[in-house]
C-alpha cells in the first residue's frame with residue numbers, strides 16, 4: 049500500500065493532495081495539520097469513507113512533529129512519499145517591493161524571520177524527523193512544494209519585486225532540498241522541489257484595491273514571461289500535474305535535488 053504524508057493538508061493545494069491521492073483506496077494518505085478537529089470535520093464532509101488519516105503537526109513545533117512521526121509509524125512501517133506543502137504565504141509582504149517593505153523595518157524583520165522559520169527551518173526538521181520512515185519506504189521520495197517566485201533569473205529578468213520574504217525563504221528551501229539530496233542520494237532518497245504554478249487558493253481574497261492593483265501589475269509581468277498565461281490554475285489542475293512530475297521523478301534521470309515546475313521543467317507558468 050503506497051503511503052503519503054502531506055503537510056499543510058487543511059486547505060488549498062494540501063487538501064487537494066488529500067482528495068486526489070485518496071481517490072485510490074489502496075493509498076494510505078496522511079495529512080498533517082495544525083487544527084486536527086476542523087480538518088477531520090472537513091474530510092468527513094467532503095471526502096467521506098476515504099483512507100485518510102489526519103494527524104496534528106505544526107511544522108514549527110519540533111516536539112509536536114516527533115509525536116506526529118510516532119503517530120504515522122503506528123499506521124505504516126515506512127513512508128513512500130513525504131510532501132512538504134505547508135508554508136507561510138505572507139499577505140503583509142505580498143504586494144510591495146523590498147525597498148518599500150524596508151520602510152517598516154520591524155515588520156519586515158518579523159516577516160522575514162517568520163517566513164524562514166516555517167518555510168525553511170520547519171521543513172528541515174520535518175525531513176530529519178521523517179527520514180527513518182522514508183528510508184523504510186519503497187518509493188523514497190521527499191517532495192517540497194516550492195515556488196517559481198524563488199527563481200533568481202525569473203526575478204531579475206522580469207523585475208518581480210513583491211513578496212521578497214516569501215521568495216527568499218523558498219530559495220533557501222531550494223538550497224536545503226539540494227543539501228538533503230547531496231547527503232542522502234546515496235541511500236536512494238530523491239529530494240526534489242516542485243513549484244505548483246500560480247494556483248487559485250484564495251490568497252487575494254482580503255486584498256485592498258491598492259493591493260489588487262499591485263497584483264495586477266505582477267500578473268502583467270507573468271504574461272510577458274508566458275504570453276499564453278491566462279490566470280491562475282485550479283488546485284485540481286496543479287496537483288494533478290505535480291503528481292505526474294512526482295511519478296516520473298527519478299534520481300537516475302537527474303532529478304536529485306532539482307527545482308522544477310508542475311511541468312517538470314523550468315517553465316513556471
Ligand SMILES: NC(=O)c1ccc[n+]([C@@H]2O[C@H](COP(=O)([O-])OP(=O)(O)OC[C@H]3O[C@@H](n4cnc5c(N)ncnc54)[C@H](OP(=O)(O)O)[C@@H]3O)[C@@H](O)[C@H]2O)c1
Pocket residue numbers: 055056057058059060061062081082083105106107108132133134135136137166170193194195196243244245246247248249
Ligand atoms: N497558491 C499558489 O499560487 C502557490 C504558488 C507557488 C507556490 N505555492 C506553494 O504551494 C504550497 C501550498 O500553497 P497554498 O496556496 O495551498 O497555501 P495556503 O492555502 O495558504 O495553505 C497553506 C497551508 O500551510 C499550512 N501551514 C501554515 N503554517 C504552518 C505551520 N507552521 N505548520 C503546519 N502547517 C502550516 C496552513 O495551515 P492552516 O490552515 O493551519 O493555516 C495551510 O494548510 C505552499 O508551499 C506555497 O508556498 C503556492
